[in-house]
Amino acid sequence: MSSDLYSGRVLELASQIPHIGILAAPEGRARKVSRLCGSDVSVDIVMTDQIVTDFAIEPKACALGQASASILARNIIGVGRDEIAHARDSLRAMLKDGGAAPSGRFWELRYLAAVADYPPRHTSVMLAFDAALEAVDQALAGKRKISLHN
Numbered sequence: 001m002s003s004d005l006y007s008g009r010v011l012e013l014a015s016q017i018p019h020i021g022i023l024a025a026p027e028g029r030a031r032k033v034s035r036l037c038g039s040d041v042s043v044d045i046v047m048t049d050q051i052v053t054d055f056a057i058e059p060k061a062c063a064l065g066q067a068s069a070s071i072l073a074r075n076i077i078g079v080g081r082d083e084i085a086h087a088r089d090s091l092r093a094m095l096k097d098g099g100a101a102p103s104g105r106f107w108e109l110r111y112l113a114a115v116a117d118y119p120p121r122h123t124s125v126m127l128a129f130d131a132a133l134e135a136v137d138q139a140l141a142g143k144r145k146i147s148l149h150n
Contacts, residue, residue: 004114005121006063013111014066019073023056028139032131039065039124045135047143052076052084052136057128064115065124072128075105081136088129095122 026044033040039061046054055076059069068091076084087106093099094113101110115121 005118007111007114009108009111010067011063013070013108014063017057017059017066017070017073019055019057020059021056022058023054026054026056026135026139027142028135028137030131030134030138032127032134034061034065034123034127036120037062037124039127041065041069041127041131043128043131043135045132045139047136047139050140051078051080053078055132059128061124061127062121064112064121065127068109068112068125069128071106071108072132074108076132079105081133081140084129084133084136088126088133091129092122092126095125 023044023046027047028045029043031040031042041061042058044056045052055073057069057073059066061069083104087102087109090099090102091109094101095116098116101113112125115125
């Protein structure tokens, strides 16, 4: 495999993941697993005014999946659903369609551009963002149910 795939920055990100663990009372929780490689990522989310205000992650993935999880964890606090979805969609386009690297607060995903040449690794890199978006959707759905009953 290419040395660019496991660059120094990718390995550094993979080894320094903030917000590891679980939340005591998450409003959204999601787990995504790659059937191909066995990578497993769980995400807990708390939102206030449609913005992520608390977050925890449990990544059990290869260095590439952990690097992606690290980038998510470093930047998700203070973000709304649309920004997470945009980052996830940009990451997918970069990996599968040769699209531009994500920009904005998730710009460091560019360090994973070499993964595009290794389709079996795409799912592992996407897991954290897919789980985060599902957890956010759960949190927002729960808040809509609460507001409908009040």
